[in-house]
């Protein structure tokens with residue numbers, strides 16, 4: 001009864017992110033009521049393993065008492081402190097220091113915001129300010145990677161390269177450009193080395209087309225492209241692109257909003273290739289989704305250039321909730337969990353997840369299995385040799401999501417037949433095995449669909 005009236009209220013009043021508004025009205029909301037560890041329960045009492053950690057964010061899992069206690073204490077002690085007027089509060093200072101210590105190389109300066117989208121937005125502002133400070137305002141062109149996702153702020157959505165975020169919104173802007181994705185499954189270049197060489201070539205060609213390095217401000221990448229379908233670049237790709245940007249004097253921005261905080265194994269994916277970006281964006285696992293927060297890391301050089309460029313003047317960038325003390329207290333508690341064994345557990349469970357999903361490769365619908373750590377995907381096809389995607393009539397986004405739900409599993413079901421996984425790092429072996437077993441049930445059910453059968457070769 002209560003749930004039914006909430007569904008009606010939701011339908012009437014709550015606008016959902018990245019949804020067909022009319023489609024959502026028709027379908028109605030699925031209400032979640034509780035979570036513990038890697039499991040969530042809906043309003044009907046149906047328990048599911050959250051194989052996607054909310055929105056690849058609840059890395060520490062649900063119901064962690066130490067996080068709840070840290071937030072409660074901070075709310076009681078001091079619920080809010082502005083960072084304006086030279087003020088501050090202990091949790092944000094401590095969190096910035098600990099993050100700087102843990103971050104790659106000289107990423108020693110941290111600006112806290114509210115989430116990933118505004119973190120990306122912040123980098124765009126800092127990039128521009130940096131080049132103005134260096135006396136090169138003509139360096140104002142931005143390049144990112146096809147199939148990339150960098151949030152849905154007005155500016156970030158233009159760096160994003162997914163059509164739904166552009167159509168009808170008037171972006172990308174004419175200073176926002178893309179090069180093709182490394183997408184190893186469908187890349188015509190072939191071998192890893194050839195893909196890396198091709199990507200270097202694409203970036204060089206794009207820079208030349210824009211008038212040379214003196215016009216290009218920054219290049220944005222994700223260590224693994226998440227919303228594009230969990231596309232893992234060849235080993236060495238990120239380093240090659242970072243080195244090329246350094247050669248060309250183009251700022252290299254690593255967007256670790258998904259990959260940060262243990263998702264791929266270490267605290268930051270950049271560390272896996274010994275990369276030190278000029279700036280790095282994080283959010284999600286920073287507070288494990290308990291409260292909103294994002295963080296932009298700046299290298300010593302970027303920070304000093306902006307600081308010296310501004311001199312006594314204010315760098316005019318800020319938000320009411322920058323460095324929010326409750327979010328920072330949560331960030332510290334979550335970091336304690338990561339460093340207290342959760343990262344190691346995530347690494348072990350990530351290896352088990354990848355092995356389990358690879359075991360599904362023999363299924364007639366599985367064309368590709370990819371991922372690293374607790375970030376993975378399988379791509380479904382009807383013809384493995386031709387890599388033919390599922391027919392649109394099979395409505396992969398809804399059918400696969402619904403079936404997984406029925407089987408007691410939350411996954412990300414991408415519209416083109418990719419199933420994405422990003423379970424909490426606290427998963428047990430049994431939960432990982434269940435994620436794989438329940439996926440096989442979904443695959444078998446999908447194989448029985450007449451439209452899928454008809455398309456199968």
Ligand code: PLP
Pocket residue numbers: 115116117118120149150151152222226227255256257258283284
């Ligand atoms: N950047 C990347 C790589 C992301 O995956 C996301 C969100 O999924 C964002 C930015 C935007 O973050 P948010 O949704 O917290 O605004």
